[in-house]
Each structure stands twice: as C-alpha cells, then as structure tokens.
Amino acid sequence: AQKVTQAQTEISVVEKEDVTLDCVYETRDTTYYLFWYKQPPSGELVFLIRRNSFDEQNEISGRYSWNFQKSTSSFNFTITASQVVDSAVYFCALIPNRDDKIIFGKGTRLHILP
C-alpha cells in the first residue's frame, strides 16, 4: 500500500525560529518520487520540491531544506529563520514510478507568529 503520513496537524512558531515538518511514507516500490507542496492562505497550490528514491542527497534552497532518509522512510522539510509569509498548509506527497497517481498526506498547517 502507498501512504503518506504527516503526523503534525498544526504547528505554531514565532518568527525567526526554525521549524521542521515531518513526512513519513510507505511504499513497496523501489522507485518512487516524493514531493512537497505549499498552500498559502490565498488557496493556490505551489510545488516546492521533488526527490526520487535514488537520490538521498539533502537539498537546500534558501531558507528551505529537505532531509530524505530511506532508512526511516522519511522526507522532512525544515524552514530556517521562519517568516510570517511561510504561514501555509504544507503537503507531502508520493508517486510510484509506474504512474502519476499522487498520494498526498493530510497536510500540516504552519502558523508563523510575528
């Protein structure tokens, strides 16, 4: 079965704090792709990152970083020095290599308090 679990339903941090959003996935496929999306209060969905199962290198993009660990089936997302504009719902997602049936986690609602 394919499944994505985002155990943190809602997180609140004060601006400038670092915050990590957890994502744990389940799949029997050896090849798969993982994604993070952002949904700000305005409602649109924004693609943030994609990672394939053969690339365990961590990625950093400005204040955003992602830690992919196959050993724990996790693909965690860290925001460093958070800002109010980071307030959004963040979704982790998974697709197997065989098709594009993307499976989303329930999302984590992140509040950055000024």
Place this chain on the structure above:
Amino acid sequence: DSGVTQTPKHLITATGQRVTLRCSPRSGDLSVYWYQQSLDQGLQFLIQYYNGEERAKGNILERFSAQQFPDLHSELNLSSLELGDSALYFCASSLNLRTDTQYFGPGTRLTVL
C-alpha cells in the same frame, strides 16, 4: 501567475445537477491533472491526461468524467451532484511530473446545495 487557467472560479448548484469545470494548461505542458480538496477527504488525485489520453486514474467517482481535447485543454464533468461533492477542484499541468515543475491553477470552488 502559474499559467494554468481554470474556469469558473466559483460554482453554486443544486443536488442532482451536472457541471463542467474547465482547465487550460501551461503552454507546452502535455499532462493535465485534476485534484479534489475537501475538508473530509483532504487533497485527492482524481485523474491525469497526457496528450489527450487518460494516463492515470485515482479516486474518481463513476459520476465524474474528464477528457483532454486536441488543444490540450481539459474538462472535468461532475454529474448527479451530491452535497459531499462540494470541494475545491484544482487542475495542474506539467511536462513530466518526474522531471519538471507541476503548476497549479487557482481552483474552482464548487458548492452543492
């Protein structure tokens, strides 16, 4: 602006009715994806089309159908509507989900009364 357009932005209709949601992908993108976002079910993949052909099917009800036309725009048809179909319906496009960015439209908010 993602380059993906969806019409209408809002739709209010009654149970039992049929509606059509329209999506125009980004120029050059061959794949169109439809998603449903509701409070109950969260964000769910419905269906994908690639260059006019159905490529992948997710949790799409039999009352729902979609197609992608030769100009690559896509339509999602929802029939025999029920209260539970009230949701935000997103369309997205990409060239290849495995290698390229996926761009989302602003969504169509459907309210079934």
